[in-house]
Structure formats: C-alpha cells, structure tokens
Amino acid sequence: MMRFVMGRFFHAALVVAALLILVFLIVHLTGDPAALALGTDSTHEEIVAFRHDMGFDRPLWIQFLSFARGVLLHAEFGNSLRYQEPALPIVLERLPATLELTFAAMGVALLIGVPTGLFAAILRGTWRDALLRIIALLGQSAPVFWIGILLIQVFAVQLGWFPSSGRDNGWMSIALPALTLSAYSTASITRLLRASVLDTLTQDFVRTARAKGVSALVVTLRHVLRNSLLPVVTLVAMQFGTLLGGAVITESIFAWPGLGRLVVQAIYNRDIFLIQAAVFTIAVLFVAINFVMDILYMALDPRIRLR
Structure with missing residues (x-):
C-alpha cells in the first residue's frame, strides 16, 4: 500500500x-x-x-x-x-466560502444521485426508471446560470423561502447556490451509478449470493452497491474540479463571496498576480482531491495496486 x-x-x-x-x-x-x-x-x-x-x-x-x-x-x-x-492571503481568505459551497453541492449530489441511480437500476424498464432518466438528462443539459436564475425567481422572489444572495443566513444562504451547483453532478452520478449497478447485477458473485439465500436488501447494499460505487468515486473526483470551476458562475449569480467571484473580479481588474494565485490554488486543490480519491479507490477495491 x-x-x-x-x-x-x-x-x-x-x-x-x-x-x-x-x-x-x-x-x-x-x-x-x-x-x-x-x-x-x-x-x-x-x-x-x-x-x-x-x-x-x-x-x-x-x-x-x-x-x-x-x-x-x-x-x-x-x-x-x-x-x-x-x-495569496487574499485568495486563502475567500477559499473557505468556495470550499463550503463545493462540499455542500457535492453532498447534495451524492445524497440525491446515489439513491436515485440505485432505484433507477432496480426499477429498470418501468415508467419510474424512464422518468428518473429524463430528469437526469435535463439536469446535465440545463445551463447552470439558467437553473440559478430559475431557483431565485421561484424560491427567493415568489415564495420568499430563501435569500437570493450573500452568505449571512447560514444554511438558508447556501441552499440555492448548492442546489444550482449540484445539478450537473447529481445527474451524472445518477446515470453512471444506474449503469454500474445494472452491470454488477449480472456478475457471478451476485447470483451466488442470491443462490445462498441472502436477502435482496443485503445483496443490494453489501455486494451490488459497494462494487458499483467504484466508478462513482472516480466521477466524484473529477466532479470536484467541475464544481470548483462552476462555482465561478454560481458565485457570481448569488453574490457568494468566494474564490470564483474573486477570479471574475480579478479578470475585470486585470489583476494578473491575483489571477495566478487563484488559478494555482484551485488547481492544487483539484490535484489533492484526486490524490485522496485514488487512496479511497484502493480502499474500496484492494485488488488495485501500483505496478
């Protein structure tokens, strides 16, 4: 190891x-x-x-x-x-807000995408499976800025449930930005996990577990889901980079005081040194997250070794 x-x-x-x-x-x-x-x-x-x-x-x-x-x-x-x-200190001052939004968005994506993908695979061929696949396709197709504006219009302007901008109201402030930023990742996780589960269900160890009388719930959660999560781990690692990049648009829409909004302002102000510091920080974060995901991938599948 x-x-x-x-x-x-x-x-x-x-x-x-x-x-x-x-x-x-x-x-x-x-x-x-x-x-x-x-x-x-x-x-x-x-x-x-x-x-x-x-x-x-x-x-x-x-x-x-x-x-x-x-x-x-x-x-x-x-x-x-x-x-x-x-x-660099200016970048690091804005970094916690971006990480908070990124991890919140990834949490929402996993919380929704994993069970949705699992249910879609179990319900394969039914109208519910078709509906979930259509919703996932729309989530991958809709632009981030359109989703953000739509959520502001519905939940902030018309219903008044959440603030439309800022970071001063705790979880209520992060709810709409996190939902906006997580839309693409949620759809990607759903579609990938569904395909992975369908592939795992055809494996010999699943048929063996069923033949031994193991309950369907245990087979699904302990055998099928665990082995199906391997490609999802890789996707999550790549999606972190996507979320950090997508945060530029989301933070601008919701006036979120994070690193993405700082980068946009630095580009407008032609602040070249601030741009360098911000880009390098985001890139190093992406490399670090992928490094952690590689270790987690090996923990999930001990067969993986570096030759």
Whole structure:
C-alpha cells in the first residue's frame, strides 16, 4: 500500500510542477503583461516603468526561476494590483466560502444521485426508471446560470423561502447556490451509478449470493452497491474540479463571496498576480482531491495496486 501511495504522490508532484509552469505562462501568453495590467489608458513611460519594477524586462527563464522560488519557498505570487496586498492571503481568505459551497453541492449530489441511480437500476424498464432518466438528462443539459436564475425567481422572489444572495443566513444562504451547483453532478452520478449497478447485477458473485439465500436488501447494499460505487468515486473526483470551476458562475449569480467571484473580479481588474494565485490554488486543490480519491479507490477495491 505504501508503494501505491508514494507512486500517486510522485505523480501528483509532477502535475503540480506542470501547473506551476502553466500558471507562470498565463501572464505571458496574452501579450505584454505590463500593458495588460495597466490597460490601454496608460502611457508608454508608465508601461516601461511598470515592466522594470515587476521584472518583466528580464529573460523569461530568469522570471520563471524567480516566480518558482517565490511560490515554492515563500508561497508568494506578488502583490495584488488592486488591493496592494500579497495575492495569496487574499485568495486563502475567500477559499473557505468556495470550499463550503463545493462540499455542500457535492453532498447534495451524492445524497440525491446515489439513491436515485440505485432505484433507477432496480426499477429498470418501468415508467419510474424512464422518468428518473429524463430528469437526469435535463439536469446535465440545463445551463447552470439558467437553473440559478430559475431557483431565485421561484424560491427567493415568489415564495420568499430563501435569500437570493450573500452568505449571512447560514444554511438558508447556501441552499440555492448548492442546489444550482449540484445539478450537473447529481445527474451524472445518477446515470453512471444506474449503469454500474445494472452491470454488477449480472456478475457471478451476485447470483451466488442470491443462490445462498441472502436477502435482496443485503445483496443490494453489501455486494451490488459497494462494487458499483467504484466508478462513482472516480466521477466524484473529477466532479470536484467541475464544481470548483462552476462555482465561478454560481458565485457570481448569488453574490457568494468566494474564490470564483474573486477570479471574475480579478479578470475585470486585470489583476494578473491575483489571477495566478487563484488559478494555482484551485488547481492544487483539484490535484489533492484526486490524490485522496485514488487512496479511497484502493480502499474500496484492494485488488488495485501500483505496478
């Protein structure tokens, strides 16, 4: 097991190194970073002075070494151009709100998607199965912004059950954003689990358990569901990245004070160092979540080993 964990950790470290290069290149792929940061209203002298102050006039490889040393040794991305403070602490200040929304959305997706997918497989061929599949298809097809606006219109404006924005009312504030963000993941989990359960039901160990007189409930929960959850674990790991990215739209709709909304504001303000810090933080989180999911995958199926 230790070999498996160390191998996955080594792969994660390689991915983080590649991310460091990509985040650095974000500033340079769009043109002159000094002109990008200052905008079209700045003079040539201001651009030249800013380029010198930020070190953008040095060779590219020297800039990368300085950037990598600052990130890896001191966790520094530079000062935010808008806030005039170190960029990473600003990102970390907004991160808890985004993680709260992401985990809430994933919790809703699992709470709804797992039993729905299981019931759809058990009720295969019935009208209830068809109805659940249609709802899941709609959940994957509907745009996030449309779902968010619809929920605000119905539950916040017309019924007045939940607030339409902000984070000041506890679970009531997170209810609509979490439902909005979880729609696609819920539908994906439902459809994948249904297909996985149908495949597991045809396996020999299931028929053997039934032939030995094991009750249908025990067979379903202990044998079928556990083995069917393996592909769902992989999907959940990928969906975390989707949720973190989708939070940009959801947080903007509901004025949720998280990292996604901060990224949108940083793009509008051309705050390149804040964008770098935010993108790298989200990417590292995604790598860390996938690392944890790999370990969980092995725990669910001990046959998995790193060769």
